[in-house]
Amino acid sequence: MSTVLAELIDIGANLTDKSFTDDLDEVCERAKDVGVERIVVTGTNEVSSRQAFELAVRYPAYLAATAGVHPHHADDFTAHSLTTITDFAKQGAVAIGETGLDYFRNFSTRANQRRVFQTQLELASALQLPVFVHDRDSEGEVLEMLLRHATTEVVVHCFTGDQALLDAYIAQDCYIGITGWVCDERRGKELASIVPRIPESKLLIETDSPYLMPRTIRPRPKTRRNEPMNLKYVRQKVAEVRAQSESHVDEITTANAKRFFRLN
Template sequence: MAQWCDIGVNLFSAQFDADRAATVQRAAQAGIRNLLLIGSDLAESQLNITFCQQYAGCYTTAGIHPHQAANADTGWQQQLQQSLLQPEVVALGECGLDFNRDFSPRPIQQQVFAEQLQLAKQHTKPVYLHERDAFATQLAMLQEQQINHGVVHCFTGDTRQLKAYLELGLYIGITGWICDERRGQDLQQAVRYIPADKLLLETDAPYLLPRTLEHKPKSRRNEPAFLAEIARQVALLRGCSLAELEAQCWRNSQTLFGFTTSLAAKG
């Protein structure tokens, strides 16, 4: 039985409202051993924590996405610290900078990001990083705070950007973007340069349905059960076997996040 880990699932997207538990069950049937739920704000992080308390093999991040930075309540730092104490929380994020949409003013994004980086170091949690059209600024902030423990979530950049993140010691999360023959060409080149011990796979479900998936759902919704298609493309591009990739990604997830138990409802 395969033992994959999906290190990026937006399980409390409204797209999963009708079948959240069934989605987890399908993931387990597809050989997914662990799910890492993504917290984009403190409310979603708490929903994730409560869900993870009901399902073994589910873990979560806790943090504030740059889109939500301007909406952070007074005292958010204390609230986040309380979340970070929960055993289900294995990383701080999704945090970072997004200068593509600028849903939050850039100075506020940078302030909230900087404070989250400090909290991550204080609590010895890996950071779960988001970045879009803000590479130079984000890299400078990571260097300034000497961040070397975390993962670049949904990396879609080129080889130059990849190498800069790797120099910091960060892991790289690869999504179905790599299955896109139109937009994924830079990533298809860059993935060859990721050291085996720094590679992680994620669906970013319900987003980024792999375009190479043979039987696509009519809803166009991505889900963790489709992680194997991303793995297949990555293995082809890297010239390795699926078994090698599976074993290495499992070791990497254990090292970074401390995954132990397998997917199953508790009780």
Template sequence: MIDVGVNLTNQRFDKDRKEVLLRAQQANINHLVITGTSVTESQKALALCQEYQASFPRFLSCTAGVHPHDADHVSGNYLDELEQLAQSKYVKAIGECGLDFNRNFSTPEQQQVVFQQQVQLAHKLSMPLFLHQRDAFEPWFAILKPYINRLPAMVSHCFTGTKDELEQCIAADMYVGITGWLCDERRGQSLRDIVNLIPLNRLLIETDAPYLTPRTIRPRPKSSRNEPCYLSYILAEIASITGKEIDEIEKCTTNNARRVFGLCPT
């Protein structure tokens, strides 16, 4: 299994990050992609890949980008900084980038400017996009539409949208990341109703740790912090809902992740 979205730079991992990685390996995780959400966090993500290369060889890679929440705070040369980060062999995609009109921690106008710039950067560098979208599908898709089939891959990270939005993403040949949101029958029911529409050759799995701990974990963990070692619960829930074999889903999602992020088999 490959976890394509882990916020490993989050301070909730500061006290036991190495143990988190060990538990992930023990849980049959082959690789983690650390999410970059700002220039600073992307720098930290790359530093973690480099720091743990000796003790966890070929186990970590990362993305480099600016989350829409941080769009109001970019520096004048942030694109140059992202491009410099992207030269590293550990950086596999531009992102997490996109639009979030649910919280609007940054203004919608600035979110769109910064998103557009990162899409253009990914095109310039011929790199995949790791994408965020919440309550902003139409402008988000409009920015991406000219680049469909002009980028190596687009990943709709932590998909929680509607059936119509999912169908548009699939028609655009996007990959769709499924998280522990699927394991929550309260707020995740709409996703549970449509997850079977995702072709296996477009499916990715991710924990988005430390967020979105699967509610299906038994016994319930004492900590609310999510970890990569819980990735199998998402896999199991997809299998339970779709009726597909766990082994088949695991094989396909692993191969998809290797293809999207250019990962060599370990």
């Protein structure tokens, strides 16, 4: 077993993905072995929100779940979707989301994305739950909608924007989630340069498993499936670019995650 250096919390892992069906127990054990104390499982539609909730019930001391509909699935959002998400939220989901706008892929119409995002912001406000936000190339619309709708606390999941957008989110007191994107020497250079701007009280780390495998892993893994045990590489890079110790990053990000998601 690896030496546990600290307690870490992965605030965003898609453990309902079919790639984890056969070895989820082992995935969780590997994460525990490197110090990942808790994992927040992301809900992205009715089905995955239900699965995330079931996983949180199955592993109550280790997994927590969000409930929401990702912008990719906004075209499929119905009254039943809202009822389902609301039920899971009332039963113990720790945040509403993943929700937001994605104008990069546009798998759903922009009008539907905005409608569904607004509905979930209103739900979060009504239930006083934090919001797990997706923003990809929304050209400032996510921020505008957050400003227009009364919400509770917000984390911008998997932030990949520029300095101006980061500063705008920070000005609105948002938390910022950093993934393995920061470990990518090709497309993550700008992100790495601005991570030091994030206030200590708003910094969170995540893997977005099974996506965004950190490119700093050595030796390079044979699989392309990312998993929560690789959170240590995100923490390592974040500590490097912020000129802070890894133990300090562990301490602040874990405290922030516990506060944001109200984890025991």
